[in-house]
Amino acid sequence: MTAEISDAEIEKHLASLIGPVGEPVTALVEFGAVRRMALAIGDLDPIHFDEAAARARGYRGIVAPWPLLWLYFFTCTEYEHDFPFGRATVHGQDEYEFHEPMIVGDRITVTTAITGARLKHGRVGRLGQVVSERRFVNQDGALCAVLKTTLFRR
Amino acid sequence: MGAIFEDVEIGQEIPRLVKGPITTAHIVRWSAAMENWHRIHFDWHYATQHDGLPDVLVNGSWKQHVMIQLVTDWAGETGWAWKIAFRFRGMNLPGETLTAWGRVTGKEERGRFGVVDLEIGLRNEQGAEGTPGTARVVLPRRGGPPVPYPFDPAVLAG
């Protein structure tokens, strides 16, 4: 299938991935989306549904649980995991930075870039490692979070 | 443009709506949108071993909205899909392609508008009718005003 492709060609392909992915996308933080995430992860802290409780704890409004970043991960950017080598792409690891909380009613702009892509040689053969970075910025320009996701291609 | 009362003939079929083939991914997408966790829709082992079903099932709630879409599409933005009724008679399984269909069974002038009765259903490729029903649609007359929105059945009186 793709066994013939050389390491040099793979490295060239991976290098070509580095850079911005698509245009920035803006999404509204909806109460219902916060509600579904809070229920799905079993987080019944009232700051995720009760505005008065959230304000009493110093927040601007109802607070999104941080895993909600994944909703915008999946709905805001499209990029093809199309590699000219290997058979499977697996989710390897994540790194988060948390800054300004995301609040219901915020408009979050997600900017995506591939920041790293390299070829390694593991015990089971060639392993592509691709790091994408998403920056989540609210309507006031405040950085809410940075999510770095590493995918392995093998 | 929606249908016009004068153009409708008894026995006429309205445009069909074809969905499918329906996969388990379509079923899970609907279940997630509804937040319906009934295991017969996504847990093959539970559906077949515990409930004795042939496979996971296409959601009845999804099928009902396909029927509503069929009628709403035909009524368009100048008519009104007033009444829709159906029974869940047969089950539908992943792999099936479903065709929603409707046929005019009656028509009547009511005030400045027309009321059309339909027989509706949802068939698979084998022709099995799983969701038989009826619908009643209010249509504008040729050259007449659209059906007022929000719909109030009182407009049919005068």
Added chain:
Amino acid sequence: MAVNHITDAVRALIGLRSDWIEACHPVEASEVRRFFQALMDPNPRYWDAASPAAARYGGPVAPPGFAVHAFRRPPDEIEDPLGADGDPEFDGTSRLVRRGLPRVPVPLRGVLNGGYEYEFFSYPRLGERILCRSAYRDITQREGRSGPMVLIVVEDEYATGGEFRPLLKSVSTLITR
């Protein structure tokens, strides 16, 4: 009739009507999107504020039957609907017929959806609250091939907005056996 499930306690529920219950939150764009995408109905009336439909209805709206499914788990409801604690028999569904109505005390586990009769009046717009009140219209027993079945006929009225604009009426039949 071997077992009569229509006890006095069941009969007392017939005709009982709930108060108006409000859905867990007003209509949101993303839940409407998930609904019409899962239905595979791309009609612009559900998303395009510039469409002729939006002019007629006052903006993008949710599909006609959307309100029927809008009464999902509120975020402050402690009881987890999946919380049968690993019971392998648990089918994933609540036995609560409607949020505003008491359960029907019938010891039958299986639930089938028998069918619906809908009457539509208007669409809910994005941002509008959805309300529902329900009544047990009838509860009867029939003998099926595999034993007794209890048919529960529920009448629902859905409305929206501060003015309680009618959305739809529904008469549905639940079959328990």
